[in-house]
Amino acid sequence: MPDFRQPTPTNQKPPRLAIIVAGGSGTRMGADRPKQFLLLRGEPVLLHTLRRLAAPALGVAEIVVVLPAEQVSTWQQLCQEFGVSIPHRLVAGGATRWASVKAGLAALKGHAQGLVAVHDGVRPLVSTAVIERTYAAATVHAAAAAAVQPKDSVRLVSPHGSAAQNRQRLRLMQTPQTFEIDLLRRAYAMPELASFTDDATVVDDLCRVQLVDGDYRNLKITTPEDLLVAEALFGTT
Ligand SMILES: Nc1ccn([C@@H]2O[C@H](COP(=O)(O)OP(=O)(O)OP(=O)(O)O)[C@@H](O)[C@H]2O)c(=O)n1
Numbered sequence: 341m342p343d344f345r346q347p348t349p350t351n352q353k354p355p356r357l358a359i360i361v362a363g364g365s366g367t368r369m370g371a372d373r374p375k376q377f378l379l380l381r382g383e384p385v386l387l388h389t390l391r392r393l394a395a396p397a398l399g400v401a402e403i404v405v406v407l408p409a410e411q412v413s414t415w416q417q418l419c420q421e422f423g424v425s426i427p428h429r430l431v432a433g434g435a436t437r438w439a440s441v442k443a444g445l446a447a448l449k450g451h452a453q454g455l456v457a458v459h460d461g462v463r464p465l466v467s468t469a470v471i472e473r474t475y476a477a478a479t480v481h482a483a484a485a486a487a488v489q490p491k492d493s494v495r496l497v498s499p500h501g502s503a504a505q506n507r508q509r510l511r512l513m514q515t516p517q518t519f520e521i522d523l524l525r526r527a528y529a530m531p532e533l534a535s536f537t538d539d540a541t542v543v544d545d546l547c548r549v550q551l552v553d554g555d556y557r558n559l560k561i562t563t564p565e566d567l568l569v570a571e572a573l574f575g576t577t
Pocket residue numbers: 361362363364365366367368369375376406433434435436437438440441459460461462463560561562
């Protein structure tokens with residue numbers, strides 16, 4: 341007689357995991373502290389991002405937050421100040437985004453399987469719908485990333501001038517970028533290349549990355565005007 345109280349392994353969904361990379365220094369922002377700690381509607385940018393990934397509807401089992409090694413205590417103080425009770429593991433990052441993702445991935449070594457969403461700590465307006473789309477697509481395709489179409493005309497520049505590009509065939513990459521953990525581990529086991537600008541570029545040689553609809557409001561806070569736009573968009577996603 342089978343025991344129906346215990347699901348068989350094949351019935352079990354792989355756990356949803358997340359790495360929030362916030363290990364950068366924010367040179368383009370030019371602020372007095374890393375931009376992930378700047379206040380957006382009175383709270384740190386990174387706290388908004390953490391809340392988005394921890395939304396109960398997503399069912400994320402474990403969140404790793406990657407920080408600059410010298411900023412871990414700053415974040416711990418902010419967590420106290422703002423009463424942050426969302427469980428998350430802290431990891432020291434590296435000199436590049438690639439190195440920070442790799443460090444975050446190492447912190448998930450206890451997971452033999454799962455889907456890992458890698459998300460920029462400085463994309464605090466990401467919606468539950470966009471995150472869900474990347475997890476759902478990664479379930480089917482092993483690799484998925486949020487992207488949007490350019491709204492402006494686009495040209496490729498060269499020493500000889502510039503050439504118009506067909507923007508319908510171009511996409512602007514966002515995060516989350518979500519992968520089967522084993523695939524992401526294999527991709528990040530390879531040496532870093534200068535051409536790696538996101539996780540999709542790291543995975544590209546191993547697996548086709550399925551693009552899903554991102555959201556124009558899922559902006560990456562990079563320069564001061566982005567913070568103004570984020571203030572205006574807050575609450576719309
Ligand atoms: N060594 C690094 C560099 C970047 N990031 C993270 O990757 C995301 C995208 O990077 P970017 O916007 O370039 O952040 P910064 O490196 O902080 O900014 P800048 O390039 O202007 O210095 C950010 O959440 C950033 O914290 C990271 O975890 N570790």
